[in-house]
């Protein structure tokens with residue numbers, strides 16, 4: 120069952136007087152429970168694609184559907200609500216609100232979703248335990264290592280069971296060992312909780328873990344292999 | 347959690363927060379402090395004016411104020427006494443007076459004055475004269491041909507205590523009455539004009555000289571406490587009018603007797619609020635500026651919040667909550683500081699005599715006791731809070747406008 124479906128997405132950025140084509144017709148179908156890596160050289164359009172799937176950016180043409188919601192039919196408020204309830208985000212850096220502790224960061228999205236306080240707290244604890252941060256609940260982001268911060272971000276992204284988690288180079292700021300740890304953990308969440316992941320990466324080691332590797336070049340999918 | 351987040355956010359940059367707080371505190375303090383000085387000044391001015399023979403309330407013959415001649419006097423003394431003692435609360439004092447224009451003369455000088463016949467003991471309790479004697483003695487009820495005059499009068503007439511003074515005025519028979527008096531005492535007043543204008547003799551002597559019998563020109567009533575809004579006075583005047591039940595008499599409060607004072611009070615209240623606004627404008631710029639700075643520093647964060655699905659409205663709410671905390675702390679601290687500084691000076695008052703000498707014609711008192719009005723404190727607080735929240739909407743809307751992708755490209 121398709122959870123993400125894009126049809127012929129095109130996106131061109133205008134930089135001054137020059138048009139920069141970022142995506143030139145991307146068709147991608149991702150099924151529930153997949154663990155998809157987007158690979159490709161720098162500037163190939165990975166971030167642009169993830170942003171469009173996440174509703175952070177709109178394509179110039181083509182259609183996007185996430186969990187049976189057609190973006191074409193939605194306004195900004197609908198998109199925000201879709202992001203809040205259906206999509207988890209993990210960014211390359213700056214994922215967390217600096218003044219909130221690890222557990223508060225995880226709770227915060229649930230607060231926005233309207234989850235009652237005690238349930239919020241229990242679920243945040245449980246998910247932080249799952250990502251191996253059982254002793255770091257009350258640390259502020261600045262008091263956590265880069266890898267730990269990314270784990271909190273993953274915990275926040277999956278805590279309310281989203282349809283997909285979009286991660287843009289989640290390991291780029293980590294050393295290879297920590298990056299591998301994070302990836303193993305994401306893989307575990309994918310297996311145990313059946314969370315669908317789409318993440319971009321430059322890193323060959325990271326690609327090894329993907330169940331499916333989609334390669335983009337110059338805004339086009341040039342290879343799509345399922346292992 | 348919105349509150350926790352806002353609270354922590356304002357302490358992320360303590361220095362900046364303290365700068366904004368100081369601006370709010372100083373602003374609120376200056377509103378309260380200057381307001382208190384102004385209210386103190388107003389009260390003192392009203393107090394001076396009404397103690398300079400006006401009183402809280404006066405009763406006259408209907409025509410007296412248009413034409414203050416001896417014929418327009420009141421003769422139903424028993425009825426007045428009755429009304430006064432039944433309708434006024436105990437503790438309220440009053441005194442009867444004869445008050446006519448007269449000409450005073452001695453060997454060197456002649457000039458117009460206001461001749462005031464007083465009940466010496468009662469008068470001393472309700473008007474400035476009780477505490478104004480600076481040399482010689484005050485009058486007694488039995489004094490026959492004794493008179494007291496002001497310090498400036500003494501100088502103008504180039505005379506001194508124990509010298510004679512001739513007074514002339516029209517009596518009730520339309521004849522010119524004239525009588526010689528001996529100066530027994532000298533009084534001082536807040537203004538030289540008062541010292542030159544009024545001269546005092548006992549009521550009985552005035553009535554006799556002007557052939558008035560029992561009649562009097564006015565009754566002056568002093569409430570135990572001044573109400574600068576004039577509400578108490580108006581109430582008492584109403585009851586008195588009802589008790590007298592005779593429309594040849596007119597009962598008027600100081601607000602009616604001193605229309606200029608009333609107008610001045612209204613204007614100065616208005617200016618106070620303009621001052622509040624001016625202070626706020628200066629403060630408002632500071633608030634907007636610093637919070638804009640804080641918001642641009644945090645734009646990645648706002649982008650992140652929007653990416654996570656936060657609505658613009660929720661971001662606005664967060665920023666406004668931060669401003670709310672700052673304003674509430676600032677207003678509270680400003681109030682405390684204002685109250686403390688007012689308390690510190692109201693013990694001894696501020697000595698304005700140097701200023702008053704030059705400006706007595708404006709009625710500026712010699713001593714100023716600042717006064718805090720609940721109404722002014724409330725208005726100051728509300729102005730700062732309401733307008734402060736209003737101007738913080740501008741940076742809040744800016745924060746809400748960052749799109750997630752814009753913000754994330756700052757990575």
Ligand SMILES: Nc1ncnc2c1ncn2[C@@H]1O[C@H](COP(=O)(O)OP(=O)(O)OP(=O)(O)O)[C@@H](O)[C@H]1O
Pocket residue numbers: 132133134139140141159160161162163164165166167168
């Ligand atoms: N906001 C923008 N304005 C102008 N051009 C942009 C903008 N965002 C992306 N581009 C351009 O679009 C193309 C695709 O960019 P994108 O960020 O999607 O690449 P990427 O695959 O994520 O690269 P990297 O691996 O370096 O992150 C690039 O040529 C880039 O310069």
Ligand SMILES: [Mg+2]
Pocket residue numbers: 165166167287
């Ligand atoms: Mg990228």
